[in-house]
Amino acid sequence: MTKTPEIEIAGRKIGAAYEPYVICELSGNHNGSLERALAMVDAAANTGCDAIKIQSYTADTITMDVDRPEFRIHGGLWDGRSLYDLYQEAQTPFEWHAAIFERARQRGVTLFSSPFDESAVDLLAGLGAPAYKIASFEAVDLPLIRYAASKGKPLIISTGMANQAEMAAARDAALEAGAPGVVLLHCVSSYPATFEDANVRTVGDMAQRFGSPIGLSDHTPGTAASVAAVAMGACVIEKHFTLARAEGGPDAAFSLEPAEFTALVRDCKDAWKSLGRAHYDTLGSERGSLVFRRSLYVSADIKAGEVLTRANIRSIRPGNGLPPVHLDEVLGKAVVRDIARGEPLAWEMLGR
Template identity: 30%
Template sequence: MNTFIIAEIGINHNGDLKLAKKLIDTGVIAGCNAVKFQKRTIDKVYNKEMLDSPRQSPWGTTQREQKEGLEFKQEDYEVINNYCKEKGIEWFASAWDIDSQIFLRQFNLKYNKVASAMLTNISFIEEVASEGRYTFISTGMSVYDEIDRTIEVFKKKNCPFELMHCNSTYPMANDDANLKMIQKLSERYDCKVGYSGHETGTLVSICAVAAGATSIERHITMDKTLYGSDQKASIEPYELCLLVREIREVERLMGTGDKILSEAELAVKAKLRG
């Protein structure tokens, strides 16, 4: 088993390319398979009333200024694309609207991601599935009927996918992990099922691998005290390194499932059974 590990940068870069590069480096050093961002077209995702409402942030006093401060521009994504190629790590992004999904196509990314918030937006789902790229689909806040409809689209479009068990609270209480859902989703939909976590620490994510998760996605940050709504549900560099190391150890410990006597056990058998 080779768990696909995604370091979710999301919006924890705070609109700062230097910080984004540090987070990419963190993913590389830890041994992750990919890093992931989030892409939004502000005026498509949020209405004017909301954007004009007050919100204090490093970028100003309105929701619009805060949202725009967190968004990278075309030239920023070109830098990210080139930097990830230079560092030898895959990158992709979860789009929060169709325009953002179309925007991402120019980079010919290997993977797509459907965020839990977008799972019931069928017009968006059809747009993603039409690309035919391997897609990770988070299932937070979703009931079976909603997941059924999304998977029906992916199957109709013949687009490969992997579900991700998820609880969309930030941070998630460990008691809400419900990791048995990984196997249930796998059995119901006959597909790979990963885990997208928002808990503090690494224990739940490590247990998710033992429970059968084929991918792990965790938000990462350089410092949990930085500005941002996702920072506290993220893990810092030392935790990410620990997580990757422990996941690889769990993979080794889980073995093959075949009943094979090792050389050491055969020697004990010869001694105790004669």
């Protein structure tokens, strides 16, 4: 029998046999305030999430300050902004990282990050990050993936925009470079993503194709796509988080507020529990209800020797009489004793 793939992050096993691992992505919604970033860690921890994730880059490590058209965003949530300007606003400064990791430790919740260059990998390794997340746009950066994997921790790789060959190359690069396990996340790299583009059936297909735990990085509104992905076999759910969408932030428009994220965690884990197994047996919890199924009851007083007709027997609840399947078989049969209205029909009443 083939072993179901699984990985482990900070002592928590992740795979089809375990409830989904829900990651709360803080991204740049701290709005440039370390105090707000720490408050987000506290609020995220209160949602019951399994892990909190940040992003480790500076504007200079992820792009260049160049005034050329290809360095500017055209369309969507950030239309007209330069990459450098956007990332300068959204960055989580390296000097904040120690404080954020410490706050997560104090709250007893796992925290790791997405590195975007080797200096970020080194920073996170020094802080004891138990895993590394590779963002969709970096999934084709195999040197970065190999460097992160060389630290000997699991990698979670988002696959937005990647084709099957690129997904396989990213996974193989991570495993060959020393990662003890890889999770691939189905992802739609649009912000926000529409439900029509979510295509969460891809989760189940990826699980068959890649032999790795599979999850979803969800940029759609609300929680529906994440819960649907769990039903498709997602082991990991990643969703963006904000204290309040009305307060703004680079990713606020497609982020969940604390009460919504708490519901996401609950609903994803309940969805996983409800999957259970395929079976057709009566459950122990159902046995008390068996008595209320339909059965044949005498609906009018009958004297000994009279025959059963539709006028004096009926299929009703509860279920103490003969099963309704015997109705045609007993019609026209004479009873061997007087029977009062309301008695459950039994074979011995017919002399059998």
